[in-house]
Amino acid sequence: MAAKSTNPHFMNGVPELLILRLLKDREMYGYELVQAIRAATRDEITLGEGVVYPVLHALEKDGALKSRRKAVAGRTRVYYTVTAAGLKRLGALIGTWAKLNDAIASTLNGDAHAPLAV
Amino acid sequence: MPRLPFETLSETLRRGGIAPRHVSRYIAELNDHCDDLTQAAQAKGLSRADAERQALAELGSPDDLAQAMLARDDLKTLSARHPMSFFSFGPAVVLVVSFIAAGVLLVGIALTGQAMFGAQTSADLTPEQLAVLHGLQPVFNAFAWGLKFLLPSALGWLFLRKAMRQQVDLRWVVLGAALIAVIGGATDLTATLPSAPGEKGELQFGFGWYPPFPEYLNTTFRALFNFAVLAPGLWWLARAKAAQA
Numbered sequence: 001m002a003a004k005s006t007n008p009h010f011m012n013g014v015p016e017l018l019i020l021r022l023l024k025d026r027e028m029y030g031y032e033l034v035q036a037i038r039a040a041t042r043d044e045i046t047l048g049e050g051v052v053y054p055v056l057h058a059l060e061k062d063g064a065l066k067s068r069r070k071a072v073a074g075r076t077r078v079y080y081t082v083t084a085a086g087l088k089r090l091g092a093l094i095g096t097w098a099k100l101n102d103a104i105a106s107t108l109n110g111d112a113h114a115p116l117a118v
Numbered sequence: 119m120p121r122l123p124f125e126t127l128s129e130t131l132r133r134g135g136i137a138p139r140h141v142s143r144y145i146a147e148l149n150d151h152c153d154d155l156t157q158a159a160q161a162k163g164l165s166r167a168d169a170e171r172q173a174l175a176e177l178g179s180p181d182d183l184a185q186a187m188l189a190r191d192d193l194k195t196l197s198a199r200h201p202m203s204f205f206s207f208g209p210a211v212v213l214v215v216s217f218i219a220a221g222v223l224l225v226g227i228a229l230t231g232q233a234m235f236g237a238q239t240s241a242d243l244t245p246e247q248l249a250v251l252h253g254l255q256p257v258f259n260a261f262a263w264g265l266k267f268l269l270p271s272a273l274g275w276l277f278l279r280k281a282m283r284q285q286v287d288l289r290w291v292v293l294g295a296a297l298i299a300v301i302g303g304a305t306d307l308t309a310t311l312p313s314a315p316g317e318k319g320e321l322q323f324g325f326g327w328y329p330p331f332p333e334y335l336n337t338t339f340r341a342l343f344n345f346a347v348l349a350p351g352l353w354w355l356a357r358a359k360a361a362q363a
Contacts, residue, residue, distance in 0.1 A: 054190045
């Protein structure tokens with residue numbers, strides 16, 4: 001039987017997932033997005049500034065986001081919105097995450113062959 | 119508003135191969151982000167100076183910020199993602215395509231000229247028309263010389279300049295320079311114009327080390343000349359890389 005491949009994007013996809021999900025609701029700029037992730041995850045996840053912008057750039061390059069510089073209250077910021085391709089990608093990421101979540105939950109609940117040592 | 123003291127961040131990212139459009143936007147967004155962090159800290163009662171210091175600390179060090187971008191291959195330029203292909207074979211490919219384009223251009227000019235003169239072939243040209251054609255010989259000679267010597271050198275220097283701004287293995291750059299020196303040296307372009315009405319002219323575009331023996335020397339000399347023009351750039355690049363190491 002062929003060995004199952006590992007999940008290389010196990011944690012790598014989390015920033016993408018969170019960013020796409022939050023941008024689905026409304027367009028935001030980088031600082032706003034970092035604050036929104038912190039609030040939505042009740043401070044459990046804080047994306048560093050060094051993480052969020054490379055992810056945003058990569059998602060835009062892939063066509064999942066589009067950006068524009070917008071002036072709000074006298075300041076201009078680069079705002080990001082999700083595209084149709086981004087919504088599709090979000091759907092795929094949610095699906096992957098749900099499967100991982102189920103797999104981990106079933107292991108923790110002792111559904112695996114070996115009993116969980118506590 | 120504080121400006122990031124990350125003067126080297128942009129240079130680090132460009133040398134690491136991140137595409138310029140991503141570099142400039144990243145720096146601009148980090149500056150905007152720093153402004154927002156500063157305002158938020160001031161809103162909590164910090165002084166301006168303390169708020170700026172806190173903002174910069176929260177943003178992270180230039181190294182951390184650089185590594186976050188450099189880890190993303192998908193944001194890098196073609197030359198950064200495929201340095202061997204780009205610097206070794208890229209110049210040769212561009213040179214060959216340029217030669218083909220020049221050949222097509224020359225044939226197009228010749229056919230257009232014939233049509234303008236009302237001639238089916240070059241053998242149909244009148245003495246007056248032939249005189250015009252022979253008057254253009256120096257222009258053609260300059261074009262041929264530029265194609266054989268200037269173009270390989272110019273292309274070589276363009277790629278060298280690109281290599282200067284990026285971390286790249288010197289071997290690929292040397293190989294690229296050698297290839298275009300050889301291709302440039304081994305390419306020949308000649309035009310034999312009809313000397314009298316009724317004679318046909320000929321446009322020859324060739325590549326290779328041509329016999330007999332003296333021609334080999336001519337071709338070898340041209341290749342060595344092309345490489346010699348690029349040699350100072352290669353030496354300069356080698357010194358710059360050694361200084362960075």
